[in-house]
Amino acid sequence: MPHGRKDIRASLEAEPSRVARLISFCAPIVLLGRPLKSSEMRDVNPPRSLIVVLSLLFLVLWTPLAAAQLVDSTSFEGNWGGFTPRGPSEQSDYVNPSLVTKIAHTGSYSVESSAFDGQQSFISKWYGGQAAVRVPFQATIWVFVRIQAGGHLEFAQLWGFTEETQFSGGTGYWLVSLLRSADGYAMIRTSREIKSSYFVSTQAWHKYSIAYDGRTLSLSVDDTHVLNDESAAGQKAIGAVILGVTSNANSKAGTKAPDIGYGTVYYDDYSLERVTVVSQLAQLMLIASAIIVAVVVAGVLFVYRKSRAKKAGAEAKQVVPSFPAVRNVKSCVRCKAELPLDAKFCDNCGASQASKS
Numbered sequence: 001m002p003h004g005r006k007d008i009r010a011s012l013e014a015e016p017s018r019v020a021r022l023i024s025f026c027a028p029i030v031l032l033g034r035p036l037k038s039s040e041m042r043d044v045n046p047p048r049s050l051i052v053v054l055s056l057l058f059l060v061l062w063t064p065l066a067a068a069q070l071v072d073s074t075s076f077e078g079n080w081g082g083f084t085p086r087g088p089s090e091q092s093d094y095v096n097p098s099l100v101t102k103i104a105h106t107g108s109y110s111v112e113s114s115a116f117d118g119q120q121s122f123i124s125k126w127y128g129g130q131a132a133v134r135v136p137f138q139a140t141i142w143v144f145v146r147i148q149a150g151g152h153l154e155f156a157q158l159w160g161f162t163e164e165t166q167f168s169g170g171t172g173y174w175l176v177s178l179l180r181s182a183d184g185y186a187m188i189r190t191s192r193e194i195k196s197s198y199f200v201s202t203q204a205w206h207k208y209s210i211a212y213d214g215r216t217l218s219l220s221v222d223d224t225h226v227l228n229d230e231s232a233a234g235q236k237a238i239g240a241v242i243l244g245v246t247s248n249a250n251s252k253a254g255t256k257a258p259d260i261g262y263g264t265v266y267y268d269d270y271s272l273e274r275v276t277v278v279s280q281l282a283q284l285m286l287i288a289s290a291i292i293v294a295v296v297v298a299g300v301l302f303v304y305r306k307s308r309a310k311k312a313g314a315e316a317k318q319v320v321p322s323f324p325a326v327r328n329v330k331s332c333v334r335c336k337a338e339l340p341l342d343a344k345f346c347d348n349c350g351a352s353q354a355s356k357s
Contacts, residue, residue, distance in 0.1 A: 122244025151259030
C-alpha cells in the first residue's frame with residue numbers, strides 16, 4: 001500500500017534524527033577514543049559535534065601537506081643557512097667561501113666561492129639520519145657565474161643513499177654534479193658527462209633545478225627543461241648538497257679525467273623540496289578541503305535553521321491561559337438545582353430562595 005503524503009513527510013523529517021544519532025555515536029569515538037555513556041548522551045549536540053569532527057579532519061589532512069611541502073630552504077641572508085663552510089683549516093688547497101653583499105639574487109647577501117689552480121671553495125649540508133629527504137625530490141639553487149677559467153666549471157654536487165640503512169651511517173654515494181661547460185652550456189656529470197644545448201651566460205643569475213625520482217634525473221635551467229639522465233637510477237634519498245667550486249675524482253666520466261675549470265661563483269636562494277609528493281597531496285587536499293568546507297557550511301546552516309524552526313514552533317505553541325466563564329446562575333438552597341440569579345422559588349422543589357435571617 002503506498003504511503004500517504006503525511007507518511008512520506010514524516011519519513012523525511014525522521015532522516016535528520018537518524019543522521020544526528022549516528023554523529024552522536026561517532027563523534028565521541030573520534031574525539032575521546034570511546035563511545036559516550038547513556039548518561040552523557042543527553043548533553044551531546046549532534047550538529048556541533050559534526051562541525052568539530054570535520055574541523056579536526058581538516059587539520060589532520062593538511063598537516064602532512066604542510067610538513068612535506070618545504071623540506072629546506074635558505075637565502076643566505078647574513079648566515080650560512082645551515083650549510084657548513086669549508087676553508088683553509090682543512091687542507092692547504094681549500095679557499096674559505098665568504099658571504100658577500102655586492103651580488104645577491106634577493107636581499108643583500110649571497111655566498112661567494114672562488115678557487116683557482118687546483119683549489120676548492122665550497123659549503124656543504126648533510127641530509128643524513130632523520131634529515132634524509134626521500135625521493136622524489138627537487139633541489140633548486142640560483143647561481144651567478146662571475147668568472148670561468150679553463151675547462152668545465154663544477155659548482156654543485158649532490159650525494160645520495162642507495163639503501164635506508166645508510167641514512168644514519170654517514171656514507172653518501174655520488175648522484176650528480178652541475179657544471180657550466182668550457183664553451184658556456186649547462187651540463188651534468190653522473191657516471192658520464194652530458195652537455196645540453198642551453199647557453200648559460202656569465203655575469204647574470206640563473207636558476208638551476210635538479211629533480212630526481214629514483215630513476216630519472218632531470219635538469220632545468222631558468223625554468224626550461226634541458227636534459228634527462230637515467231644512469232644514476234636506484235638511489236632512495238638525498239644525502240648531501242655541496243655548493244661551490246669543486247673538483248672530485250668520483251665525478252670523472254669513465255676512465256677519462258674530468259676537464260676541470262675554475263673561477264668565481266655566487267649562490268643564493270637554495271631550496272630542497274619533495275615536489276611530486278606535494279603536487280599529488282595538494283590536489284587531494286584541495287578536493288577534500290572543498291568538501292569539508294561545504295559540509296561545515298551546510299552543518300552551520302542546518303543548526304541555524306533548526307534553532308529558528310524550534311524557536312518559531314515554541315512561540316506558536318504558546319496558548320493564552322483560559323479562565324472559567326462567568327455563569328449567571330445559582331443553586332437551590334434545598335435540592336441544589338441550577339436556578340437563575342433572580343429566581344425566588346425553585347422550579348424543581350418549590351422551596352423559597354429567600355435568604356434566612
